[in-house]
Amino acid sequence: MTEIIETKEMTLTTTCSCEFYDEETDTSKPAEYCYGDCYTEDLEYYTEAFLNPWLEAKAIMADSPVRIEGSAMGWQRRSGYKDTSARAIIDSLSFDGDWTLVIRYDGNDLSFVRYSHDEPTGASFIVVPVSLDGETEWE
Ligand SMILES: [Zn+2]
Numbered sequence: 001m002t003e004i005i006e007t008k009e010m011t012l013t014t015t016c017s018c019e020f021y022d023e024e025t026d027t028s029k030p031a032e033y034c035y036g037d038c039y040t041e042d043l044e045y046y047t048e049a050f051l052n053p054w055l056e057a058k059a060i061m062a063d064s065p066v067r068i069e070g071s072a073m074g075w076q077r078r079s080g081y082k083d084t085s086a087r088a089i090i091d092s093l094s095f096d097g098d099w100t101l102v103i104r105y106d107g108n109d110l111s112f113v114r115y116s117h118d119e120p121t122g123a124s125f126i127v128v129p130v131s132l133d134g135e136t137e138w139e
Contacts, residue, residue: 005106005107005108007104007105007106007107008049008050008104008105008106009102009103009104010042010045010046010049010050010102010103011042011100011101011102011103012039012042012043012046012090012100012101012103013039013042013098013099013100013101014039014094014097014098014099014100015098015100016030016031016034016038016039017030017038017042018030018031018033018034018035018037018038019031020032043090046090046103049105050103050105050110051086051087051089051110053105053107054105054110054127055086057107057108058129060086060129061086062085062086062087063085063086063087064085064086064129064130065083065084065085065086065129065130066083066084066085066086066089066127066128066129066130067081067082067083067127067128067129067130068081068082068083068084068089068092068093068125068126068127069081069125069126069127069128070082070123070124070125071123071124071125072119072121072122072123072124073114073119073123074118074119074123075118075119077123083130086127086129089110089112089127093112093114093125095116097116097117098116098117099114099115099116099119100114100115100116101113101114101115102114102115102122109126109127110126110127111124111125111126111127112124112125112126112127113125
């Protein structure tokens, strides 16, 4: 029997999504000031619902080495890769300034599309585990 895994998708962005609830009108509107809660909550959700299941599927740890392969990065739409650890993926994809990451997990692959001023049509990233020659960091 094949298990059907739906592709999950979420957005992590530097644009504040905090809402202020107005009791008098029973409506929510964008908060006037961001306390950073929106980003923190989204980041926690990413870790629980995207990163951890992916780590489990690949049988690796948060400290395990991974390679981020990118394409259409920056205004020159460059391709390249960066080696980092699984827990540092978001740090590696973020920078000072405004950006939005659309994160997808399909039960096997973890991928990202980043939108920013220099990447209006989106830069694509896929993350793959890196095997150290003959070495395993997990048992
Ligand atoms: Zn906010």
